[in-house]
Amino acid sequence: MKQLCVLVFYAIMQTGIAQNVPDLNYYLPQDVTYNEKIPKPADVIGHEVGEWHVTHDKLWFYMQTLAAASDRIQIETRGTTFEGRPLLLLTISTPENLNNLEQIRKEHLTLTETEGSTLDVENMPIVVYQGFSIHGNEPSGSNATLAYAYYLAAAQGAEIESLLDKMIILLDPSFNPDGLQRFAYWANVHKSIQLNPDKNEREYHEVWPGGRTNHYWFDMNRDWLPVQLPESRVRIKTFHKWLPNILTDHHEMGTNSTFFFQPGVPSRVHPLTPKINQELTAEIGTYHAKALDELGSLYYTEENFDDYYYGKGSTFPDVNGGIGILFEQGSSRGHIQESENGILTFPFTIRNQFTTALSTIEAAKNMRTKILSYQRDFFKSARDEAQRSRTKAVIFGDSKDGAKAWHLAEILKRHQIKFNELANDASLNGNSFVKEKSYVVPMNQKNHRLIKAIFEKRTSFTDSLFYDVSAWTFPLAFNLDYTETTSLSNAGPEVTELKPLEGSVNGKSQYAYLFEWHEYYSPKALNKILNKGLRAKVAKSPFSLNGTRYDYGTIMIPVQGQALQADELHKFLSGVAAECNLQINGVSTGLTQGIDLGSNQFDPIKKQKVAVLVGEGIRSYDAGEMWHLFDTRYDMKITKLDVGYFDSADISKYTDIIVPGSWGSLNLDSAVAKKLKPWVKSGGTLIGYRSAAKWFKNNELMKPEFKKDSIVAKDVSFEEKADFKGAQVTGGAIFEAKLDRSHPINFGYKNDKLPLFRNTNIYLEADKQSYNNPIQYTSNPLLSGYISEENLELIKGSVPFKAVRSGKGRVILFTDNTNFRAFWYGTNKLLMNAIFFGPIM
Numbered sequence: 007m008k009q010l011c012v013l014v015f016y017a018i019m020q021t022g023i024a025q026n027v028p029d030l031n032y033y034l035p036q037d038v039t040y041n042e043k044i045p046k047p048a049d050v051i052g053h054e055v056g057e058w059h060v061t062h063d064k065l066w067f068y069m070q071t072l073a074a075a076s077d078r079i080q081i082e083t084r085g086t087t088f089e090g091r092p093l094l095l096l097t098i099s100t101p102e103n104l105n106n107l108e109q110i111r112k113e114h115l116t117l118t119e120t121e122g123s124t125l126d127v128e129n130m131p132i133v134v135y136q137g138f139s140i141h142g143n144e145p146s147g148s149n150a151t152l153a154y155a156y157y158l159a160a161a162q163g164a165e166i167e168s169l170l171d172k173m174i175i176l177l178d179p180s181f182n183p184d185g186l187q188r189f190a191y192w193a194n195v196h197k198s199i200q201l202n203p204d205k206n207e208r209e210y211h212e213v214w215p216g217g218r219t220n221h222y223w224f225d226m227n228r229d230w231l232p233v234q235l236p237e238s239r240v241r242i243k244t245f246h247k248w249l250p251n252i253l254t255d256h257h258e259m260g261t262n263s264t265f266f267f268q269p270g271v272p273s274r275v276h277p278l279t280p281k282i283n284q285e286l287t288a289e290i291g292t293y294h295a296k297a298l299d300e301l302g303s304l305y306y307t308e309e310n311f312d313d314y315y316y317g318k319g320s321t322f323p324d325v326n327g328g329i330g331i332l333f334e335q336g337s338s339r340g341h342i343q344e345s346e347n348g349i350l351t352f353p354f355t356i357r358n359q360f361t362t363a364l365s366t367i368e369a370a371k372n373m374r375t376k377i378l379s380y381q382r383d384f385f386k387s388a389r390d391e392a393q394r395s396r397t398k399a400v401i402f403g404d405s406k407d408g409a410k411a412w413h414l415a416e417i418l419k420r421h422q423i424k425f426n427e428l429a430n431d432a433s434l435n436g437n438s439f440v441k442e443k444s445y446v447v448p449m450n451q452k453n454h455r456l457i458k459a460i461f462e463k464r465t466s467f468t469d470s471l472f473y474d475v476s477a478w479t480f481p482l483a484f485n486l487d488y489t490e491t492t493s494l495s496n497a498g499p500e501v502t503e504l505k506p507l508e509g510s511v512n513g514k515s516q517y518a519y520l521f522e523w524h525e526y527y528s529p530k531a532l533n534k535i536l537n538k539g540l541r542a543k544v545a546k547s548p549f550s551l552n553g554t555r556y557d558y559g560t561i562m563i564p565v566q567g568q569a570l571q572a573d574e575l576h577k578f579l580s581g582v583a584a585e586c587n588l589q590i591n592g593v594s595t596g597l598t599q600g601i602d603l604g605s606n607q608f609d610p611i612k613k614q615k616v617a618v619l620v621g622e623g624i625r626s627y628d629a630g631e632m633w634h635l636f637d638t639r640y641d642m643k644i645t646k647l648d649v650g651y652f653d654s655a656d657i658s659k660y661t662d663i664i665v666p667g668s669w670g671s672l673n674l675d676s677a678v679a680k681k682l683k684p685w686v687k688s689g690g691t692l693i694g695y696r697s698a699a700k701w702f703k704n705n706e707l708m709k710p711e712f713k714k715d716s717i718v719a720k721d722v723s724f725e726e727k728a729d730f731k732g733a734q735v736t737g738g739a740i741f742e743a744k745l746d747r748s749h750p751i752n753f754g755y756k757n758d759k760l761p762l763f764r765n766t767n768i769y770l771e772a773d774k775q776s777y778n779n780p781i782q783y784t785s786n787p788l789l790s791g792y793i794s795e796e797n798l799e800l801i802k803g804s805v806p807f808k809a810v811r812s813g814k815g816r817v818i819l820f821t822d823n824t825n826f827r828a829f830w831y832g833t834n835k836l837l838m839n840a841i842f843f844g845p846i847m
């Protein structure tokens with residue numbers, strides 16, 4: 007019996023799934039010696055790597071301690087998260103290289119310029135950027151950095167010295183500190199002394215919203231291109247500062263999966279990525295395969311994941327002359343869990359991440375000159391493409407809204423894309439551009455392919471399956487006018503510094519103040535005005551006064567009868583105008599050409615108190631994007647109302663309640679609907695998104711009619727079933743809708759067409775009464791991205807918006823997310839219109 011127990015224990019140890027915690031040697035190569043002066047992780051954080059989930063504060067403390075002890079490491083804090091956690095970067099190489107780091111960096115960037123053709127890559131270091139756990143509940147990556155950073159600092163011998171001599175390693179130990187901290191807390195507070203691998207154990211079922219996302223519940227691995235979050239901004243600044251040759255992105259996936267590394271599905275690569283990029287990625291993959299083979303770890307390489315959307319960490323480098331590599335490790339989601347591949351332990355997942363971090367730098371060392379040459383050739387061929395292109399520039403802007411154009415220019419600035427002022431007001435290809443609110447982007451520059459990726463529209467594809475969105479055309483996302491030109495004649499001086507937006511009050515009035523609703527930050531201004539206790543009204547028709555034409559949605563603030571005296575009101579509005587980038591006009595008469603200022607066509611606007619449903623069943627991304635929009639853009643309070651205590655909450659205080667979409671069918675308790683119905687009838691505005699459409703109908707809050715598909719599989723084998731169904735998924739594309747600009751939902755939109763993002767297959771029939779269809783897809787709606795032929799027919803003429811009266815209140819429905827990933831500036835105002843103007847719809 008004793009001999010049997012010994013054999014069983016030995017077998018468990020061999021497979022790496024013992025419940026006793028391995029020491030650091032479990033991860034480290036044993037064929038090298040280690041500097042005893044370098045502190046081990048357990049000496050600093052108080053536990054072995056993998057014994058507990060490392061919290062970000064401990065991770066930070068160890069990296070600081072390690073850097074202080076090693077002359078191979080420079081450490082810097084590049085910024086902080088929303089929750090104030092430091093965003094670290096470790097730069098690792100030989101002491102000699104670190105002492106000459108700025109010169110090395112400048113020479114490396116020279117390789118990407120015209121003069122780089124004369125540089126000798128034989129003696130140039132390669133730059134490798136290694137990042138971990140951008141999804142906080144995929145923690146094996148960040149935990150692996152404890153062992154990995156120790157190895158880089160402590161390993162001794164000719165091999166490590168030779169490797170570091172020809173390499174600069176940029177190590178980001180935690181892409182997502184807030185999410186990592188949130189998940190570490192969850193896993194650690196549920197850990198038992200007797201580790202329990204039962205998949206039903208609470209440890210493996212974290213509560214909503216989970217640790218995947220950052221503070222505002224964003225998936226930060228979709229923000230490399232939009233760069234809307236503080237974590238992304240420092241990361242992109244580092245990327246462009248160095249233009250690394252290889253960037254690795256360490257993730258986790260489902261517990262029953264094994265290990266994935268790229269190249270991924272060969273047919274799902276963006277056309278702007280050179281073919282040789284995938285060939286080099288596959289060659290690097292042979293090093294990962296060899297390393298994992300030695301461990302006996304299962305893996306796969308050309309399934310599931312793709313290299314299409316440039317907003318992901320593993321794909322963004324591909325359009326910037328580098329090679330991005332995704333790693334996906336089957337997740338223990340805690341400390342030890344049952345899986346189809348046996349018992350999966352946290353240390354085992356960490357060891358695979360550690361091992362592929364090592365195989366990455368091994369590949370970089372051996373392929374150094376080949377990869378450096380590829381980078382030089384990438385930028386040379388991009389310059390050649392730019393010179394041959396008939397398109398010499400892209401012009402974008404909005405004659406009524408300077409803020410949206412400014413924020414797109416801000417993104418270009420972060421990506422080190424050069425752009426110019428517009429020389430003069432111009433009318434081009436049916437678009438009117440105003441000098442102060444427009445920009446010109448020359449195509450003949452270093453980042454030519456990145457510019458194309460940002461501005462291009464694409465509707466034809468070699469594959470019908472996408473891991474993420476198939477379109478992200480930025481001027482469409484921002485709802486900007488834009489056009490390509492064949493000359494640079496409209497280009498003014500280069501914008502070297504993007505000056506802050508400005509606003510002002512034009513004239514001091516004893517009668518009234520007016521501002522149009524076109525500017526992006528006009529809802530922020532209105533909210534400040536209402537919160538000050540001031541009265542404001544909205545114009546339901548256009549009018550002209552003092553030579554200025556005021557559009558639908560113009561806001562009027564009368565001077566008389568306000569909580570502030572005339573002088574105080576002027577001073578307050580001047581502050582609002584400056585902060586919100588508005589032109590507010592003081593007027594001395596109510597007599598206009600059109601509706602007079604005392605007309606009943608001006609409706610009063612009430613101060614709003616908004617709540618959004620959150621919690622189990624709700625799609626956290628959508629809810630987080632709304633929270634972020636209110637909190638960071640419009641300075642508006644929003645109550646996050648959890649469905650878990652909704653039954654006991656007093657909702658009478660809210661003017662608006664938002665129901666975001668869900669991960670599947672919205673499955674809220676019927677008691678929620680029962681409570682909402684009388685609230686709406688008493689005057690509340692209920693706003694639903696996405697899957698709320700069917701929930702509204704099932705609970706008789708609204709009666710939308712759905713278009714039904716008649717898709718039938720013909721000549722499709724069982725093996726092809728998944729691809730057939732996948733081809734019907736609208737993963738993220740952009741469509742054109744026509745607007746009735748007189749409807750309050752469209753106040754602030756100057757054009758009668760609007761680009762809309764959608765990633766659902768919810769198609770609503772148009773109402774028989776045309777005035778009830780203020781937003782309706784056109785007969786040829788696809789602007790950019792993939793949609794199946796069957797779904798394209800369904801979307802034509804359908805409506806993405808419905809509004810119905812219920813008693814004194816309104817029920818409003820959007821089929822798709824109008825606040826997608828914080829960079830869809832162009833449709834943010836639809837939600838604001840629903841909130842401020844819902845009662846008059």
